[in-house]
Amino acid sequence: xxxxxxxxxxxxxxxxxxxxxxxxxxxxxxxxxxxxxxxxxxxxxxxxxxxxxxxxxxxxxxxxxxxxxxxxxxxxxxxxxxxxxxx
Numbered sequence: 237x238x239x240x241x242x243x244x245x246x247x248x249x250x251x252x253x254x255x256x257x258x259x260x261x262x263x264x265x266x267x268x269x270x271x272x273x274x275x276x277x278x279x280x281x282x283x284x285x286x287x288x289x290x291x292x293x294x295x296x297x298x299x300x301x302x303x304x305x306x307x308x309x310x311x312x313x314x315x316x317x318x319x320x321x322x323x
Contacts, residue, residue: 255286255287256294256295256298259287259294259295260295260298260299263280263295263317266317267317271319276320277316277318277319279315279316280314280315281311281314282313284313287313292308292313295315296308299317303319304317305318305319305320
C-alpha cells in the first residue's frame with residue numbers, strides 16, 4: 237500500500253521564513269513606536285489563522301536573543317515585550 241503525501245503535507249514541511257520575518261518586523265515596529273512614546277513595554281498579538289505555533293516560538297526565542305524580556309501569558313500568539321532595565 238502506498239502512503240499518502242498530500243500537497244498540504246508538503247507545504248507544511250517547507251520552511252516559512254517570510255512569515256517569521258513578518259512577525260519580527262511587526263514587533264520591531266511596535267517596539268520602536270512605544271519607545272518613541274517613552275514606554276518600556278509593548279503588547280503584541282497575532283492571528284493564529286496566518287501563523288502557526290512554531291512561528292511564535294521562533295519569535296519569542298529571537299526577541300530574547302535581542303535582549304528583550306518576553307512574556308507569553310496564556311496564549312501562544314500573544315506576547316508582552318519589555319525592555320526596562322535591559323542593557
